[in-house]
Amino acid sequence: MNETPNEEGKVSTKDKIFQVSVDLFSEKGFNAVSIREIAREVGIRESSIYNHYKNKDAILDSIIKYFMDVMKSSGPPEDIGDEMLAQNPQSFLKLGASMYLDHINTPTMNKIWRIISIEMYQNEKIRSIFLENMLEEPLKFWESIFTQLIENKLIKPFDPKILAREYFFFGVYLFFEHFVLRYPDTEKSFVDVAKDRLMEHTNFLLSSITLEGEK
Amino acid sequence: MNETPNEEGKVSTKDKIFQVSVDLFSEKGFNAVSIREIAREVGIRESSIYNHYKNKDAILDSIIKYFMDVMKSSGPPEDIGDEMLAQNPQSFLKLGASMYLDHINTPTMNKIWRIISIEMYQNEKIRSIFLENMLEEPLKFWESIFTQLIENKLIKPFDPKILAREYFFFGVYLFFEHFVLRYPDTEKSFVDVAKDRLMEHTNFLLSSITLEGEK
């Protein structure tokens, strides 16, 4: 779980296995990677893997646990402050999305996002993590934001459920495009790509829902 | 390739293999299904499979070929008629999307859509089919539609590229939600689900871009 060297300046074998597994799983998918391949890449024999992880599934479990720990420790963007929401909805939508993306912008996290996108269709645990944390929870969050914006008469009174979907599904589309389709073929991180395109989408949405007097 | 019985009232073994493979691949993914499993389900020995298909890859190839043939024979929605486009853009957006979906609405095609969504990340042929036919080509089509609508002064003069994305991303999202996420857990076909939700999206977009006088 620890990617950095310890005090002796060495990376533990368990960490090496973790990191190599993240690399290989994200490239080929969990099933297409063998314990032998991981061991070879780490530089040990396959039987030695079992001194660190009970079995192959346990490696994937620890990767998902790492992912969830990072996501939780980053915290939701709810603490941005009500002042900005009340005074400048434009900035809130733009900044809120950026903050939501920033804390998942490391090479390891980007690879795990890819693993999630690959394994989602067959791994029920991964699927439910995505559904709850990357779909249902954010939709509720943005619905509450749009509800506030409407109550404060800062935007036109559309159905906040529809607004949340129109706003957030574009982010899911970007996720699909980047991690599943790997399109466009880019070396850039998801966050860097998504920020620009989300800005365009946010601007378009805002131009539709901002009250005339506020323009 | 032929799902219906022939004149003797019998389904050929090759067709059985095809259909069973579609069923199994769409449930478990190509790699997770063995030739043995297909043979068992068909009711023959695994060696007999090789009398009909050269190898396992050839089965998947024939499935993709079937998919492409159906897509091509259905034709693009460009022949809907310019009159409707000129006179009633609302109907065009709604009807155009429906027509685009209708010709892919069979149980077999739905299962192949699922296979495509599963194999896209690792099968370069399938990935490029999706990118070209389900992403780039439709985006170009809708961009040309919005360009016409703007030229005819039927909608506000937004950037047609942005409009195409803002309209079409929702369809890609629905694809992702239905075939990858399988959410919500539904027995309904993609088309039936997508039509209703696309209508909502189309209405929202139209409310943003329709000229005030036209409302």
Place this chain on the structure above:
DNA sequence: GTCTATAAGTGGATAGAC
């Protein structure tokens, strides 16, 4: 066109020496 038999390889996982 289907069968039996078998080849040749890869997979996850364990036992026990060091």
Place this chain on the structure above:
DNA sequence: GTCTATCCACTTATAGAC
């Protein structure tokens, strides 16, 4: 904690009898 050696289940695919 790493190694060698090994097990056994399972994979795709082929040869040849019927």
